Amino acid sequence: MDLILSALADALxxxxxxxxxIGVLIGIVIGAIPGLNAPxxxxxxxxxTFTMAPLAAIGMLVGVMKGGGFGGAIGAxxxxxxxxxxxxxxxxxxHPLAKSGKPRxxxxxxxxxxxxxxSCSDLVLILLAPTLAIFALKAGPVELAxxxxxxxxxxxSLSGRSLPKGxxxxxxxxxxxxxxxxPETASPRFTFGFxxxxxxxxxAAxxIGVLAVPEIIMRLQEGKSYRRxxxxxxxTKHSDDRITFSEFRGLKKPIFRGAGIGTxxxxxxxxxxxxxxxxxxxxxxxxxxxxxxxxxxxLEGIAATESANSAVSGANLIPLxxxxxxxxxxxxLLVGAFxxxxxxxxxxxxxxxxxxxxxxxxxxxxxxxxxxIIGSFGLRVFALIVKVPPYVVYPIVxxxxxxxxxxxxxGFFAVWLMLGFAVLGYLMARLEISVxxxxxxxxxxxxxxxxxxxxxxLLSRNPAAIFDHVFALVLVAATPVVAWILIRDxxxxxxx
Amino acid sequence: xxxxxxxxxxxxxxxxxxxxxxxxPEKPVTLIVGFxxxxxxxxAARILATEMEAALGQKxxxxxxxxxxxxxxxxxxxxQATDGYTIGFAVATTFAFTPLxxxxxxxxQDVDFVxxxxxxxxxxxxxxxxxxxxxxxxxATAKDRGWLNYASIIPLDRxxxxxxxxxxxxxxxxxxxxxxAGARQAVLGGHVDVxxxxxxxxxxxxxxxxxxxxxxxxxxxxxxPSIPALADLYGVAANEAAVFFGPKGMDPEARATLEAALAxxxxxxxxxxxxxxxxxxxxxxxxxxxxxxSIAADAETYKDLLAAIEE
Amino acid sequence: xxxxxxxxxxxxxxxxxxxxQDLFLGIAIAALGLALTFWIIPAQVNxxxxxxxxxSLAPRALAWLMVAMGAVLTVQNLKLxxxxxxxxxQRRDVIxxxxxxxxxxxxxxxxxxxxxxxxxxxAGFLVGAPIGLTLFTLLHxxxxxxxxxxxxxxAPAVIYAGFWWGLSLxxx
Numbered sequence: 001m002d003l004i005l006s007a008l009a010d011a012l013x014x015x016x017x018x019x020x021x022i023g024v025l026i027g028i029v030i031g032a033i034p035g036l037n038a039p040x041x042x043x044x045x046x047x048x049t050f051t052m053a054p055l056a057a058i059g060m061l062v063g064v065m066k067g068g069g070f071g072g073a074i075g076a077x078x079x080x081x082x083x084x085x086x087x088x089x090x091x092x093x094x095h096p097l098a099k100s101g102k103p104r105x106x107x108x109x110x111x112x113x114x115x116x117x118x119s120c121s122d123l124v125l126i127l128l129a130p131t132l133a134i135f136a137l138k139a140g141p142v143e144l145a146x147x148x149x150x151x152x153x154x155x156x157s158l159s160g161r162s163l164p165k166g167x168x169x170x171x172x173x174x175x176x177x178x179x180x181x182x183p184e185t186a187s188p189r190f191t192f193g194f195x196x197x198x199x200x201x202x203x204a205a206x207x208i209g210v211l212a213v214p215e216i217i218m219r220l221q222e223g224k225s226y227r228r229x230x231x232x233x234x235x236t237k238h239s240d241d242r243i244t245f246s247e248f249r250g251l252k253k254p255i256f257r258g259a260g261i262g263t264x265x266x267x268x269x270x271x272x273x274x275x276x277x278x279x280x281x282x283x284x285x286x287x288x289x290x291x292x293x294x295x296x297x298x299l300e301g302i303a304a305t306e307s308a309n310s311a312v313s314g315a316n317l318i319p320l321x322x323x324x325x326x327x328x329x330x331x332x333l334l335v336g337a338f339x340x341x342x343x344x345x346x347x348x349x350x351x352x353x354x355x356x357x358x359x360x361x362x363x364x365x366x367x368x369x370x371x372x373i374i375g376s377f378g379l380r381v382f383a384l385i386v387k388v389p390p391y392v393v394y395p396i397v398x399x400x401x402x403x404x405x406x407x408x409x410x411g412f413f414a415v416w417l418m419l420g421f422a423v424l425g426y427l428m429a430r431l432e433i434s435v436x437x438x439x440x441x442x443x444x445x446x447x448x449x450x451x452x453x454x455x456x457x458l459l460s461r462n463p464a465a466i467f468d469h470v471f472a473l474v475l476v477a478a479t480p481v482v483a484w485i486l487i488r489d490x491x492x493x494x495x496x
Numbered sequence: 497x498x499x500x501x502x503x504x505x506x507x508x509x510x511x512x513x514x515x516x517x518x519x520x521p522e523k524p525v526t527l528i529v530g531f532x533x534x535x536x537x538x539x540a541a542r543i544l545a546t547e548m549e550a551a552l553g554q555k556x557x558x559x560x561x562x563x564x565x566x567x568x569x570x571x572x573x574x575x576q577a578t579d580g581y582t583i584g585f586a587v588a589t590t591f592a593f594t595p596l597x598x599x600x601x602x603x604x605q606d607v608d609f610v611x612x613x614x615x616x617x618x619x620x621x622x623x624x625x626x627x628x629x630x631x632x633x634x635x636a637t638a639k640d641r642g643w644l645n646y647a648s649i650i651p652l653d654r655x656x657x658x659x660x661x662x663x664x665x666x667x668x669x670x671x672x673x674x675x676x677a678g679a680r681q682a683v684l685g686g687h688v689d690v691x692x693x694x695x696x697x698x699x700x701x702x703x704x705x706x707x708x709x710x711x712x713x714x715x716x717x718x719x720x721p722s723i724p725a726l727a728d729l730y731g732v733a734a735n736e737a738a739v740f741f742g743p744k745g746m747d748p749e750a751r752a753t754l755e756a757a758l759a760x761x762x763x764x765x766x767x768x769x770x771x772x773x774x775x776x777x778x779x780x781x782x783x784x785x786x787x788x789x790s791i792a793a794d795a796e797t798y799k800d801l802l803a804a805i806e807e
Numbered sequence: 808x809x810x811x812x813x814x815x816x817x818x819x820x821x822x823x824x825x826x827x828q829d830l831f832l833g834i835a836i837a838a839l840g841l842a843l844t845f846w847i848i849p850a851q852v853n854x855x856x857x858x859x860x861x862x863s864l865a866p867r868a869l870a871w872l873m874v875a876m877g878a879v880l881t882v883q884n885l886k887l888x889x890x891x892x893x894x895x896x897q898r899r900d901v902i903x904x905x906x907x908x909x910x911x912x913x914x915x916x917x918x919x920x921x922x923x924x925x926x927x928x929x930a931g932f933l934v935g936a937p938i939g940l941t942l943f944t945l946l947h948x949x950x951x952x953x954x955x956x957x958x959x960x961x962a963p964a965v966i967y968a969g970f971w972w973g974l975s976l977x978x979x
Contacts, residue, residue, distance in 0.1 A: 043533035043560075044974045047542055140687035141671070162829075164883070168836050168876040175843070175869040181564070181599070182862040183672035186651040187853040188599055189862055195571055195600055198564035217907045220947045221900075269681050323684055323705075324696060325677045332677070333534035340539050342774050344699040352703075391950035395943035396962045399936055402911065403966060407976045410561035411572070412919055419911055426904050430896040431832055449865045450674060457671045457859040458687065461643045523927065526977070559977050577926070670858060 007355045010055050011362030019056040020363050023063025024370045028378055030064075031071020034212055034397045035404025037083035037204065038068030042333040043408070046340075054341040055356055059363035061337050065330050066118060066367045069310050070375050073110040074382050077302075078103055081212035081397060083404075085203065085439045086309055088211050089277035092436070093294060093301030100297055101241065103386050107379040108243045109299050110306045113255050115372045117307030120259040121266060121314030122368065125321075126361045130347060133322040136267045141454035144270060146472035148448045150479045152440070155278045157285065157486050160434040169428065169437035174445025176201060184453060196413045203329075203442070205405050205414040209421025210438060212401055214429050216394045217422065247299065254284045254304040262311025269319040272328045273312045274443040278436075280308035286489075314364070321345050321357065520580060520750045524555040530569030530586040532562035536694070536775050540738060541585045543770055544613060547761035552753070565650065566590035567600050574607050574743045580750025583610060588737045588787075592794035593652050596802060604791050608746040609739060611758040612782035612790065614771045616736035617695040618653070618712040619723070623686040624705055631709045631724050634690060635664055643667040647679040647691030652798070656712060656732050657692075658805040663730055695776035715778065732801055735794050737780060739787060755783050828895045829884040837877025843870035907946055914939025922979040929971060931979035936963040 010016060023045065030041035045064045049057035076087040077094035090110065097106040124132070139147070159166025179190045180200030191197040258280040265276040284304035285294045294301045316327035317334075324345035326332035338345060343353055350357055385393065405418045428435050459465055466473070527545050531537040538560060545556040561569040566586030573584035584607075591604040620631075628634045638644035644661070648654040648670050661668035671688055673679040676696070683691040683706055690709060698717065701708040711717050712734040716725035727733040740758060742751060761767060762781050771777050782790060844867060854861040914935045922931025937959040944950050944958045970976045 044976065046534055046539075047975075050542070050546075137681070137685035140682070140685050162880070162883075164833075164876040164879040168873055168880070171869040171872045171876070175866055175873075178862075178866050178869075182852075183674055184670075184859060185853070185856040185862055186597060186654070187856065187862065188851075189866070190847070190851045192851065195564050195567050198567065198599070199562070217904065220907070220943070221903050223948050269677065319681075323680070324700065325681050325684070336534035336536060336539055339536055339696075339774050340770070344696075346700045346703040347705045348703040389950075389954070391944055391947040391954050392958065394947065395940050395958050398911070398943050399914075399940055399962065399966065402915065402939075403932075403936075403970065403978060406978065407970070410559060410563075410568075412915060412979070415915060419908060419915075422911075423904060423908060426900075427896065430900055431828065432895065433832075445865075445869075450672070450678075453860045454671050454673070454682075457669050458645060460859065461667070461669060557977050581926070672859075 003354050004358050007358035008362050010355065010359040011059070011366060015053065016056050016059050016359070016363060017366065019052065019060040020063040020367050021370050021374070023060035024067035024367055024374050027064040027067020027069070028071040028074070028371070028374060029067075031068035031083070032074035032382060033071075033400055033404070034075045034079060034081040034083065035208060035401035036408070037087075037404075038065060038072055039084075039204075039329045039333055040404065040408045041065075041068040041071070042330055042337075046333065046337050049337060050340065054343060055359045055363065057341050058334075058337060058343065058356075058360055059367070061334060062360065062364055063367045063370065065313055065334070066310070066364075066371050067374070068330070069118070069313050070111055070114050070306075070371055073114065073306055073309075074107065074379070075212075077106045077110060078382065078385050079212075079393070079397060080215045081208075081401070083204070083208060083212070084273075085207045085211075085443050086273040086277040086305075088207070088436055088439050089274075089281050089305040090302060090309070091211075092281065092305070093296070093298050096295070097297035097299075097302070098386060102297075103383040104241045104379060105243050105299075106297075106302060107383060108376075109248075109251070109302045111372065111375045111379060112243070112248060113251065113258070113303040113307040114310040115368055115375075116255050117259040117262055118310035118314050118371070119365070119368050120256070120307075121263040121311035122361070122364050124263050124267075125314055125318050125364075129318050130322050130350065132267050133318050133347075136269070136319065137323070139268055140469075141451045141458060142466070142469045142472045143475075144268075145448060145451035145455055146469075146475035147268075147271070148275075148444060148451060150475045150482060151275055151279055152444055152448070153479050153483050153486070154286075155282050155440055155444075156483075157282055157489075158278065158434070158440075159437055161432065165431075165433045166437045169434045170441035170445075173438040173441025173443075174449075175441075176206070177442045177446040178449070183450060184457075194413070196411075200446075201417065202405075202409045202414045205409055205418040206421050206442060207439065208401050208405060209418035210425035210428070210435055213398065213418065213422035214425035214435075216398050216401070217426055218429070219390055219394050220398075222390075243299070251299055251303040253287075254280075254300045255307045257283055257287075258304045258307030259311045262308035263315040265308075266312035266315025266327055267318045269323070269325040269327045270447065272443065272447075273309055274440070276308040276312045277305045278440055280304045321349055322347050520747070520753055521552050521554040523581060524557050525552065525580070525754075526557045526559055526582045528569045528573050528582065528584045529558055529560045530562065530566030530584060530590065531560065533560045536696075537585075537587070537738065540614065540767070540770060540775060543764075543767050544758065544761045547764045547767060548754075548757045551757035551760050564600070565594060567594050567602075570602055570607065570741075571600070573741065574602060576743050578743050578746045580742060580747045580754065583740060583742045583754060586739055586741065587616070588612070588735060588739055588791055588794060589650075589652055591739065591741075592735070592791045593798050596795065596798055597651060604788070604795060606744050607741045608744055608751060609741050609784045609787040609791070610751055610754050611740045611784060612737045612780060612787045613740065613758055613762050614738050614767075614775075615715075615778040615780045616713065616738070617698075617715075617717060617777055618734050618736060619693050619695070619697050619708045619717070620657075620690050620710045620712065621683050621693045621697040621701070622690045622707045622709050623683055623688075624707060625686060626689065626707060628709075629707060630722070631729070634709055635666065638666045638689065639664070643669055644690065645669045645671060645688040647671045647673050647682040647688040649673060649676060649679050649692045652734050653692035653712065655798075655801055655805055656726065656734065659732050659801055660726070660730060662805065698776050713778075718778070732797070735790075737782075737790075739791075751784060759783075827884050829880055833877045833880030833882075833884060835877070836880060837874050840870045840873030840875075840877060843873070903946075910939065910942035910946055913942060918979045929967065929978050932967065933963065935979070936966065 030036050072087045076082040076090040080095040082088045094106045181198045261280045262276045265271045316331040319325040320331050529541045576582040595603050679691040682688045711725045714727040714733040717723045852863040918931035918935030921934040940958040
């Protein structure tokens with residue numbers, strides 16, 4: 001108890017408070033800049049923490065992570081330029097709402113859902129971390145393969161108007177994700193002699209290329225027509241550009257569902273934020289009273305994805321702290337930071353570094369509150385972006401995408417790739433091929449391939465061992481049933 | 497156009513004004529780190545860069561060009577100007593092993609080495625509830641059952657376990673994983689019998705979360721003498737170390753200045769503490785020529801290793 | 808579900824009867840799948856040394872899935888002409904896309920060449936970014952003159968300050 005109190009005292013010291021606040025601010029700003037994203041914000045912040053005390057340093061990075069999560073939603077909602085694959089889920093409803101003249105309402109929904117989702121998963125982390133981590137470890141390649149396959153089936157309901165086009169987009173994404181050195185044979189696949197491709201296509205370049213740049217090109221292409229229409233909208237005062245308390249209370253189902261999905265997926269290493277965001281969105285669409293409204297600016301859609309996204313980031317620290325296994329790119333960067341500050345993740349971390357860890361927990365809760373406060377203030381400022389004429393915003397945003405990819409991926413190669421994928425994304429958008437399905441294929445495809453191939457190797461000499469994986473077998477058996485239900489309800493779920 | 501060039505250069509010089517007191521370096525030096533920002537290798541490079549700034553009296557700009565285990569940075573650096581203002585940071589196997597896979601266009605002769613600054617320790621780790629506690633026990637269990645499930649990360653660790661499998665006549669099921677996290681997950685969850693790991697398995701071994709059964713680096717693990725080194729058992733090892741290098745034909749004066757700066761930098765308190773207590777590697781320093789010789793020797797052993805498992 | 812990219816695209820000139828683009832798209836997708844299966848995959852994937860499932864299995868399966876989806880799409884749109892109002896890709900879209908790609912390419916090449924020529928960090932950026940931004944603003948058409956000045960001078964200066972002093976990240 002003394003330990004916890006002194007940890008609290010550490011966390012509440014001015015230095016820690018200021019570092020967390022600065023971290024949150026850096027995260028929100030860098031996350032909000034199109035072309036940059038949360039992992040980029042962490043990478044930038046790590047050298048700043050070299051000389052800081054461990055708690056202040058780690059608190060700051062956790063602040064960056066949480067701030068970056070919300071910051072990513074800002075670019076996605078206001079400009080439809082997501083910086084990470086999972087933010088593509090936020091754009092689905094966030095951008096239509098912002099475009100209809102309610103940018104603040106969209107941002108508020110994102111902020112509050114994000115903070116609630118984050119707090120829930122932090123609570124789980126604080127109360128259950130060691131137990132949950134051990135339990136999550138039981139999921140091996142066979143279980144992960146089964147979870148991924150059934151998740152993909154659930155997400156398939158997001159395939160858009162045309163099922164064949166959606167499946168094509170997902171296969172193309174999964175196909176492109178096979179580029180790189182094969183993990184099993186170490187021989188390159190589809191690298192065409194470029195060693196820059198050995199580690200696969202850089203995800204940030206592909207995501208920003210396919211999601212953000214085509215949007216910028218299309219906005220530029222609209223030229224004057226877009227501006228005239230928009231000025232009118234903004235000049236009419238929208239008295240309801242603010243979320244009311246009762247509206248927010250009505251969102252508790254999607255928010256808590258998202259928090260649950262996000263926490264579960266974050267605790268299972270190797271699945272990641274994108275899966276959580278889309279799974280939560282698909283589930284909300286499935287259980288919504290008005291599924292046809294999702295995709296045209298429904299608060300439910302924003303709440304579902306943002307709470308799930310943020311819940312992943314808290315829960316990600318479960319495998320990170322207790323097992324040293326990062327769950328996503330952001331968490332992987334934190335491993336390095338822990339290393340610098342002499343924090344060694346492991347099951348005994350709660351005994352070895354108790355004071356630091358409890359201080360970290362306090363800092364996380366503090367960071368959540370700070371995201372809420374700084375975010376509430378910031379969103380008023382950011383919401384003004386929609387009033388800036390598009391001929392100022394979009395050229396600058398385009399340059400930021402170029403610069404951001406150059407910096408985060410280390411060179412021109414990735415920028416050229418981004419440009420190439422921008423062409424693909426533009427053509428897909430014009431031909432009404434779901435870019436969302438492409439991204440889902442790109443992110444989930446390689447996970448499914450690897451876990452299946454791992455399972456095959458593990459079972460190759462002892463095929464009977466498959467019966468030890470009852471959970472996986474049940475999921476695989478349930479998949480066709482789920483698929484059938486989804487196809488049956490397709491008419492109801494497809495957008496009107 | 498020349499006026500423009502001067503203007504831009506002058507503007508840049510004003511922005512990054514620094515004391516100029518030697519012939520080299522008279523402008524910032526760019527250090528291309530062959531790994532993604534945020535990891536252990538990147539951190540070491542950044543600490544060394546900060547220390548080098550003091551010795552060189554110039555800014556050292558760290559730029560990350562991660563990919564293919566340092567090969568992307570190597571390809572980039574070897575095509576840069578040889579004036580010593582662009583140098584690279586990668587690991588010994590980037591030069592000693594990667595070219596043997598036939599996937600890259602360079603050889604160790606295509607770069608000039610500046611220095612080796614610290615060593616990496618790598619191990620084989622087994623789950624904590626495995627029915628064995630050491631290497632011999634693991635082999636006995638595997639022989640009994642007929643096979644060994646192994647989580648692999650890079651081609652070199654795979655080659656070594658295949659070699660061991662041949663020597664011990666054990667069939668090795670190699671489970672491919674992506675990066676250290678996947679292998680760690682497979683080991684901790686007990687999904688494999690043993691897996692490859694970096695030195696970050698050592699604290700977990702001390703916590704009792706897993707069992708380190710063997711070391712792959714030639715010197716073994718000094719603080720745990722009971723863990724055997726594969727070099728002693730089979731004569732094979734993964735000799736991994738951090739290497740600074742520049743393009744072939746690099747200005748010898750610049751190379752010497754950089755080597756001297758690094759020789760100073762590795763003695764700094766911050767770096768020594770990082771290597772020993774945080775990174776859990778080992779201290780070692782080799783100059784440019786010694787690094788080249790060590791890499792050439794490694795390449796020969798790896799060639800023999802690959803030939804042995806091809807048979 | 809609405810695609811995030813496809814929002815309020817102006818429908819352009821409406822003509823009564825249009826060529827059904829999805830028919831050709833279906834054929835193109837199927838052709839892509841076949842090209843991958845018979846040409847790219849054999850040339851770019853080496854199955855030697857595999858001990859579980861071969862590396863080419865997933866790409867092959869996905870390529871066949873593309874062939875199948877292309878075929879379904881073709882069959883679904885077998886009528887040559889569509890009576891729907893004009894949607895999808897038009898010639899002016901392609902021209903606009905090409906212009907945009909050209910603008911970004913010019914700015915990138917400038918950054919690369921000037922950066923290599925001067926050999927100091929940010930030299931390429933300081934030349935390439937203003938020219939790039941001018942071109943991007945030109946793409947929008949109809950921007951007032953002050954915007955060109957603002958975009959070409961103030962914006963690169965702010966980005967420069969933010970990246971170099973704020974984040975100390977190197978640009979070309």
